[in-house]
Each structure stands twice: as structure tokens, then as C-alpha cells.
Amino acid sequence: MMESRVIDTFLGAFLNLMFPLKMLLRLYSFCILMIDIAWVVVNAVCAVFQAGYELFRPPPMKSLKRENALVIGSGRGVGRELAIQLADLGAIVLCVDQNKVNNEETVECIKRRGGTAYLYTCDITKKENVQKLAAQVKKDLGFVGMLFYCCGIPNHFLPEMKAKNHGHIIALTSVAGLSYIKNQMPLSVAQFAVQGLAESLMEDLRVNKIDGVHVTLTHIYPFIVSEDMPDLVRLRIPSYFGTITPVEAARSILESVRRNFPEASVPKHLLCLGHLLRVLPRKATVLIRDLLDTGVDFA
Known part of the structure; x- marks a missing residue:
């Protein structure tokens, strides 16, 4: 009995001591x-104000002077203009396209x-071709500091960018990256x-704390028309969207x-629309997409 009372007393004192400790920890x-x-x-809040500012x-x-800039799809359209304007800004441009004739122009x-x-003539749909391209570029010019792409090839150039903590990767995606396009799943x-x-x-x-390598995700909306393709896009609200070259x-x-x-769109003012579509309920986004439907049909 005596031993039982001593144990009970000891346990009671211990629990009384632990209770405030648990409360303090909580x-x-x-x-x-x-x-x-x-x-x-x-x-x-600061980020919101900074974005507004x-x-x-x-x-x-x-x-961009003396930057080695690799442009995928430089044979025509926006890719060609990116290559030309990069060169005008002093960059050394590595023009990559599967159409050799257009790329030569x-x-x-x-x-x-x-x-x-x-x-550089390359069909980037094949992995082995991209590997050969990366090896050849490194042999010819060494480090590539800028990469303009619309497919999964950054891994062939990213490790060296990380090692040097310098570089810029630009992902070019159409509006199809935000919403389904008719007949083009x-x-x-x-x-x-x-x-x-x-x-x-x-x-x-961000996780690896590499602040010298930047990524820009660019959404290109289908309102860009070449002079030789005036009927490519049919706009539902032409007075709002218009077209750009x-x-x-x-x-x-x-x-x-x-x-x-980190993110941009062409035209610029539609970046906010893309952000809005991400946060609204599904039904609301469907209504907005129907309202702003461009009528694009590539079938």
C-alpha cells in the first residue's frame, strides 16, 4: 500500500509538472x-504593391551584348523576328530550325x-538530335546564356547556367497553354x-537559391498575323483585340x-486575363472564354 501511494504521488506530481509544459509548447x-x-x-501585400508599382x-x-542566344524556330514568324532583334541588340544569335532554306534567310x-x-539545322522533336545540337553548340561557341524555346529542351543547357549562376530561359507558349483550342487537343x-x-x-x-538564372514564361495569343496570312484569325471582338505583327x-x-x-503575354494587357482565369470557378472561366472566343479553327 505504501509503495502504491508513493508511486501515485510521484505520478501526480509528474503529470502536474508536464501539463504546464504541454500548454507552453502549444x-x-x-x-x-x-x-x-x-x-x-x-x-x-508588398508583392501586390510592387507589381502595381x-x-x-x-x-x-x-x-544583351555578347550574350549567346539560342532561338528555336528562327526560320519564320516570331522566331525569325526574335533572332533579328536579338542581333540588333548585340547578342550572338544561334538560329535553329528544321527548314534550312528559311533559316539561311x-x-x-x-x-x-x-x-x-x-x-543550325535540327529537328528538335527527336531527343538525339537535341543532344547533338547541344554538343555542337558548346563546341562552337561554349556557354549559351539565353534560350528561347517552345518544347522540352532546357535540361541540355540548364546545368551549365546553374553552375555559372547566369542565364535566361524563355518559354514561348501559345494561348493553347491557358485554354483548349478547337480541334487542336x-x-x-x-x-x-x-x-x-x-x-x-x-x-x-528558387528552391536551390539560384538568383542569376531567370525564367520568363510568355503566352502568345493567336492575334499575331503575318502579312502573307491575313485570314488566319477571326476575331469575335476585333475592336478590343486587334492584330499585331x-x-x-x-x-x-x-x-x-x-x-x-517571370511571366508575360503578347499582347501585354491579356496577362491579367490569364491570371483571372486561374482563380475563378470553372463555370465563370467557361463563360469568359465563350465571350472572348476568337473563332480560331486550324482544322
Whole structure:
């Protein structure tokens, strides 16, 4: 009996001691949680104000002189204009396209304007071709500091960018990366993949604290028409959207790249629409898409 009473007394004292300790630990955990929440809220509000401020006072544009810039799809359209304008800004342009004739025209145009460009013919749909391209580029020019792409090839150039903590990857995706396009499900799936890859790259760089390598995800809406394809797009609200040329599109893309924006769109004002479609309920986004339907049909 005596031993039982001693044990009970000891256990009672121990539990009385532990109870306030548990309460203190819970209080401490709660305080830490509140501090973390407050920190997130404050920084989120600051980020919103910063984004608003940058609408009126954007960050200065960086120089591209002597940067080795690889452009996938430089044979025509926006890709060609990107290559030409990059060369005008002083970059050394690596023009990559599977159409050798068109790509040669781009390179010749750049050289006539006093720029520097190199020609590479490659079908990037095959992995082994991309591997050979990466090896050849490294042999010819060494480090590639800028990569303009619309497919899954950054892994062949990213490790060296990380090692040097310098570089810029620009993912070009059409509006199909935000919404389904009629009769073009494979295209939509591929463009969603490009967007997912770009966002994964951003997160990978953030987690690994690599601040010298930038990623810009650019949504190109289907309102860009070449002079030889005037009937490609049928606009439901032409007075609002209008059309822009590949020259203007490339200029807009490069401005966003030179300011290190993580995301951009062509036209610029539709970036907010893309953000809005991500947060609204499904039914609301469907109504907005029907309202702004461009009537694009590539079938």
C-alpha cells in the first residue's frame, strides 16, 4: 500500500509538472504559426504593391551584348523576328530550325544588318538530335546564356547556367497553354506542358537559391498575323483585340525578357486575363472564354 501511494504521488506530481509544459509548447507553436502567417500576409501585400508599382515604373532593361542566344524556330514568324532583334541588340544569335532554306534567310538578314549569327539545322522533336545540337553548340561557341524555346529542351543547357549562376530561359507558349483550342487537343496538351515545365524551372531555381538564372514564361495569343496570312484569325471582338505583327510581338517579348519578368503575354494587357482565369470557378472561366472566343479553327 505504501509503495502504491508513493508511486501515485510521484505520478501526480509528474503529470502536474508536464501539463504546464504541454500548454507552453502549444502556446509556443501557436505563436510561431501566427508569426509565419503574418510574414506571408505582409510579403504578399508588398508583392501586390510592387507589381502595381512596376506597371508604371518597370525595372530597367538589361543589356544583351555578347550574350549567346539560342532561338528555336528562327526560320519564320516570331522566331525569325526574335533572332533579328536579338542581333540588333548585340547578342550572338544561334538560329535553329528544321527548314534550312528559311533559316539561311534569317542568318543572311542578320549578317546584312551587321549582326552575328550561326546556322543550325535540327529537328528538335527527336531527343538525339537535341543532344547533338547541344554538343555542337558548346563546341562552337561554349556557354549559351539565353534560350528561347517552345518544347522540352532546357535540361541540355540548364546545368551549365546553374553552375555559372547566369542565364535566361524563355518559354514561348501559345494561348493553347491557358485554354483548349478547337480541334487542336494535342497542341493544347503540348502547350500546357511547356507552361508546366517553365513553372517547374522557376521553382527549382528558387528552391536551390539560384538568383542569376531567370525564367520568363510568355503566352502568345493567336492575334499575331503575318502579312502573307491575313485570314488566319477571326476575331469575335476585333475592336478590343486587334492584330499585331511578328515584329511587334518579338519587340514585346524582348522587352519583358530584358526586364527579367517571370511571366508575360503578347499582347501585354491579356496577362491579367490569364491570371483571372486561374482563380475563378470553372463555370465563370467557361463563360469568359465563350465571350472572348476568337473563332480560331486550324482544322
